[in-house]
Amino acid sequence: MKLSALLDAHAHHVAQGDAETQITAGMTFDVPQVRPGALYIAVPRHEEGGPGGIAEAVARGAVAVLAQDDAPLPAEWAHTVCLVLVADVRAAAAVAASRYHGDPSRAMDVVAITGTNGKTSISYMVESALRIAEGAKVGVIGTSGSRIGGDRIPMPRSVLSTPEAPDLQYLLGHMRDRRTGSVVLEATSMGLLQRRLDHVAVDVGVFTNLTQDHLDDHGTMENYKNAKLSLFEGRCDRAVVNADDPVSAEIQARMPGGVTTYGLDAPADYRATDLVVDAAGSRFTLHHDGRKYPAAIPVPGPFSVANALATLAACHLLGYDLQGLVAALDRMPPTPGRFERYRTPQGACVIVDYAHSPDSLEKVLATIAGFATGRVITVFGCGGDRDITKRAIMGKIAGERSDLCVLTSDNPRGEDPEAILDQIAPGLVATGTHFHREADRRSAIAYALSAARPDDIVLVAGKGSEPHQIVGDRLIPFTDMAVVRELCA
Incomplete structure (x- = not known):
């Protein structure tokens, strides 16, 4: 496709070369790709x-370069390829990528989920509900990767829940085809802010x-909120809100008549x-449009019921039968890394959950408290190069809700793992709960399992189904539940 067609009607300046250049191998932000x-x-x-990667990209075969007009480019453009300048390169990239792949999202029903917690769980629930109730073929794009049903879509390794625009449009095109x-x-706050x-x-x-x-990305809660709310400012046709x-009131003000609650x-x-929660799951009565539906999901907790309600509302808005959707809920498979359970040979219950914020950790531990018959042992940490203000808060929450805590690493990135634990510890100390420090996550999980007695519950929180630890600039293979199973074998 010609570069000029990819950017047609989008303000741009051809600084050098021919805008009629044919783009035949897609587009990317990443030089190695x-x-x-x-x-x-x-x-x-x-x-x-x-x-700074332009020279290498051209050497690798790039036939054109799209750059921001205030970017620090060489004073004299020495490359022979076409150079196009735009005011906002991310906005232009989204236009070009969508056109290159034939505007694929318009050929499918698209549900985008935003919010601090619940995005991955709801995405799995929507896929499961439509597949079980309707036999539908559903694509999923999010924290756990991209797939159509059980078929993974091969992509370069990434830590982004919402892929960059070129990758996202490629995935949508792949699914349409x-x-x-x-x-x-999953529509993350940074994904929305960066126009992906x-x-x-x-x-x-x-x-x-x-x-x-x-808050490390957005600075303030107001900025964080506004990034989330941008999904509801002309980017979606209808909204489902909590x-x-x-x-939710602010979303309703932005989309009068277009919001379902x-x-x-x-x-x-x-x-x-009529919510009833036990270790096996949750039962409740759904009320909609003057009717009542008995419902159940195989996941414990009020937060899981809220996720199920969001799922039902979104799928029903797409035109699917509500009774069939409700019946499908109880047959859903577990979402990997979201309240995922395992019984050890010694009789303890291990729960792996993605809870990595104060609110999500408190909700998971409150749910566990509702059915725990033994002690609660919590293994957790806080991510490096992320909001440091939540560290002591999470320590306090874990200490108040647990009988024993094991502090460990959770994607330390560029920070010293021990320094992160130092910032979590004061919150724990204030509760008086006994805790053990072990920066190595595998050793920390092993310690918790060795301490667990029959009927104890071991919560391994923070990473869910993530397939790696981020240490420095390295992605080291590591999945919590896989490690739990290996240690118990």
Whole structure:
């Protein structure tokens, strides 16, 4: 496809070369992914590229470069390829990528989920509900990677829940070409802020909640909230929002007449009452449009019921039968790394969960307290190069809700793991709960398992189904549940 067609009607300046250049090998922000015939997009401060990667990208075969007009380019352009300048290279990249792949999102129903917690769980629930109730072919894009049903889509290794625009549009095109009817994706705050979802036609946008997280990226809760709310400013046709979260009122103000609500406490279009929670799951009564439906899900906890309500509302808005969707809930497989359970040979229960914020950790531990008959042992840490203000808070929450805590690493990135533990520890000390420090995550899990007695519950929190530890700039293979099973073998 010609570069001029990719950017048609989008303000740009051809600084050198021929805009009729044919782009035949896609586009990328990442220098190592450049192939002959590709468009290289020089995103400022991008780790795998940026303006500093132009020379290598051209050497690898890039036939054109898209850059920001204020980028630090060489004073004299020495390359022979076409150079196009734009005011916002991320916005232009989203336009170009969508056109290159034929605007694929418009060929499918798209559900985009945003909020601090619940995005991955709801994405799995939507996929499961539509597959079980309707036999639908559903694509999933998120924290656990990208897939169509059980078929993984090979992609370069990444830590992004919402892929960059070129990758996202490629995935959507791949799903469309394989006759996928619906796609559910996670819309992170940074994904929205960095315009990765621009030119994705979202049929239903789901808002789960807003609690403290990602202040390292956004600076303030107001900035964080506004990034989330941008999904509901012309980026989706209809919204499904959590009526129990005060932010939902702001979404309703932005989209009058376009919002459907769900909740456990506040009046809502989809509401749950008569909630019963035990170790096997949750039972409740769904209220919608004057009717009642007995419902159950194989996951314990009010937060899981809220996720189920969001799932039902989103799928029902897409036109699927509500009775069939409700019946499908109880047959859903567990979501990897989300309240995922394992019984050890010694009789202890291990729960692996992604809880990595104060709110999510408190909710998981509160749910466990509702059915625990033995002690609660919590293994957790806090991510490096992330919001440091939540560290002592999470220590306090874990200490108040646990009988024993094991402090360990959770993606230390560029920080000293022991320094992170030093910042968590004061919150724990204040509770008087006994705790053990072990920066090596495998050794920490082993310590917790060795300390567990029959009927104890060991919560391994923070990473869920993530397949790696981020240490420095390395991705080291590591999955919590796999390690638990290996240690118990």
